[in-house]
Amino acid sequence: MPLESNARIVKELANRGYNAEREAVTLLANEPDPAAAIDAAVDTAPDDALRITADHVRETAGDRSPGSSAAHSDSADTSEKPSTQRVKTSTDAAAPSHQSPVETEGSTTGPNRNGDAAQREISVGNDMTGHSTGTGEYADFVRTFRDRYERLSKLLRGRVNHRPAEAIAGMPGGSDAAMIGLVNDVRSTKSGHWLVELEDTTGTFPALIMKDKGLADVVDEILMDECLAVEGTLADDSGILFADSLHFPDVPRTHQTGAADRHVQAALISDIHVGSEEFMADAWSRFTDWLHTPEAEPVEYLLLAGDMVEGVGVYPNQDEELEIVDIYEQYEAFAEYLKEVPGDTEIVMIPGNHDAVRLAEPQPGFNDELRSIMDVHDARIVSNPATVTVEGVDVLMYHGVSLDEVIAELPEEKASYDEPHKAMYQLLKKRHVAPQFGGHTRVAPEERDYLVIDDVPDVFHTGHVHKLGWGKYHNVLAVNSGCWQAQTDFQKSVNIDPDAGYAPILDLDTLDMTVRKFT
Numbered sequence: 001m002p003l004e005s006n007a008r009i010v011k012e013l014a015n016r017g018y019n020a021e022r023e024a025v026t027l028l029a030n031e032p033d034p035a036a037a038i039d040a041a042v043d044t045a046p047d048d049a050l051r052i053t054a055d056h057v058r059e060t061a062g063d064r065s066p067g068s069s070a071a072h073s074d075s076a077d078t079s080e081k082p083s084t085q086r087v088k089t090s091t092d093a094a095a096p097s098h099q100s101p102v103e104t105e106g107s108t109t110g111p112n113r114n115g116d117a118a119q120r121e122i123s124v125g126n127d128m129t130g131h132s133t134g135t136g137e138y139a140d141f142v143r144t145f146r147d148r149y150e151r152l153s154k155l156l157r158g159r160v161n162h163r164p165a166e167a168i169a170g171m172p173g174g175s176d177a178a179m180i181g182l183v184n185d186v187r188s189t190k191s192g193h194w195l196v197e198l199e200d201t202t203g204t205f206p207a208l209i210m211k212d213k214g215l216a217d218v219v220d221e222i223l224m225d226e227c228l229a230v231e232g233t234l235a236d237d238s239g240i241l242f243a244d245s246l247h248f249p250d251v252p253r254t255h256q257t258g259a260a261d262r263h264v265q266a267a268l269i270s271d272i273h274v275g276s277e278e279f280m281a282d283a284w285s286r287f288t289d290w291l292h293t294p295e296a297e298p299v300e301y302l303l304l305a306g307d308m309v310e311g312v313g314v315y316p317n318q319d320e321e322l323e324i325v326d327i328y329e330q331y332e333a334f335a336e337y338l339k340e341v342p343g344d345t346e347i348v349m350i351p352g353n354h355d356a357v358r359l360a361e362p363q364p365g366f367n368d369e370l371r372s373i374m375d376v377h378d379a380r381i382v383s384n385p386a387t388v389t390v391e392g393v394d395v396l397m398y399h400g401v402s403l404d405e406v407i408a409e410l411p412e413e414k415a416s417y418d419e420p421h422k423a424m425y426q427l428l429k430k431r432h433v434a435p436q437f438g439g440h441t442r443v444a445p446e447e448r449d450y451l452v453i454d455d456v457p458d459v460f461h462t463g464h465v466h467k468l469g470w471g472k473y474h475n476v477l478a479v480n481s482g483c484w485q486a487q488t489d490f491q492k493s494v495n496i497d498p499d500a501g502y503a504p505i506l507d508l509d510t511l512d513m514t515v516r517k518f519t
Contacts, residue, residue, distance in 0.1 A: 018343075020053075120391070124388050127365070128362050129382060162229065164201070168205050173237055176231075183226055184204055226432060266390055270481045279485055348380045
């Protein structure tokens with residue numbers, strides 16, 4: 001059966017307001033008269049149905065065993081399938097698996113997707129939608145940073161024998177001391193040393209990092225407002241701490257990942273940007289066409305890390321690059337494209353900076369009006385960030401605005417747009433998705449700092465920078481999933497060359513990954 005038959009069926013059903021199970025599409029494609037079969041299936045479906053199921057198709061053609069369907073046929077046209085090579089994601093942070101955007105292949109064994117749907121299991125943590133408490137007052141910011149300090153300092157207290165700033169100031173000169181605090185200031189001295197001022201709930205205290213201590217590589221990674229531990233010796237007058245070592249909250253090297261107990265996959269994508277003149281509709285359709293093929297049967301989950309639409313007024317002169325200028329019409333168009341995804345796919349979405357939610361992070365999920373527009377697929381819409389546990393695998397989803405800041409602040413070998421996963425390593429090391437306050441990333445004050453990474457994820461999924469990159473840091477798979485938008489004039493002006501039309505496919509049983517190209 002030519003692949004285009006499935007594609008045409010999906011688009012025809014979408015035009016009529018339906019998505020469909022992939023088995024239903026296969027059955028329709030196998031009918032002698034697919035057009036008539038579509039008419040009959042639509043007539044058979046209940047008036048309130050949003051999805052055409054295999055049962056709807058079978059009711060119109062008589063009971064047929066699944067064995068007679070094209071799902072078990074060898075006639076599928078694979079002549080356009082690109083060549084693949086098998087790789088495993090690296091377990092060494094210094095040797096990421098991604099070098100350039102290529103197609104790679106994960107494991108291919110295991111039962112079909114058409115197995116027991118009851119095996120599916122998905123839960124969401126850290127979703128702050130509907131729980132915002134901030135009013136923007138000074139006291140709200142104090143609560144946010146106090147909560148940040150308390151939670152991150154707990155991760156460091158087992159490594160150093162820390163004392164509060166107030167207590168350290170009263171200790172005798174020459175004493176060994178350690179302090180945990182948020183970075184209040186960091187600067188170079190005339191002699192080439194570094195002065196780092198830490199702040200805790202009792203006050204501030206300075207630490208001097210000598211250039212001959214071999215800590216320059218660590219100092220290069222320090223960002224303002226992150227939580228840090230410093231160990232060293234007090235000066236004779238007890239006015240400064242001479243640092244011997246620095247510690248980030250970090251991810252334990254012994255982190256043990258979860259795994260699904262069956263072969264099942266999740267597609268990790270982001271930055272669709274429907275409404276832009278540069279939205280790659282053809283690539284998106286090739287992706288959704290592939291999802292309806294037997295090869296994609298294990299893909300039961302779709303995790304979207306923000307920027308479903310292009311938005312309005314996000315950057316200067318954006319209106320000149322819009323195909324759809326009304327924000328609600330952009331979401332309506334996105335909903336139509338979402339119908340092309342198999343109707344039995346579990347979808348989780350978080351917002352991004354182009355979406356119609358507040359810009360300050362954490363970003364709550366969409367309001368009721370936008371949710372009603374996008375309800376064609378019963379998608380779970382949660383906040384940015386949020387942790388989604390899929391069949392035992394914890395996936396931290398964060399759109400990724402702070403990656404701009406990390407890349408701007410740190411040396412190129414530590415973080416760059418060409419290797420966005422390295423910038424993600426830094427966020428894991430700091431156990432916070434947006435540690436620096438007052439810069440490019442806007443932070444909303446809440447009673448709780450929802451941006452702290454309390455629990456170590458198995459997978460860290462981001463977007464935003466429109467670059468494809470992945471690798472493992474202390475056994476955590478970091479994936480930036482690229483985009484579905486070709487280069488805009490604005491991106492050209494800021495030297496962004498996007499990696500567009502790629503879909504990372506994650507094996508939830510092994511955490512191996514496939515990156516498929518649809519451009």
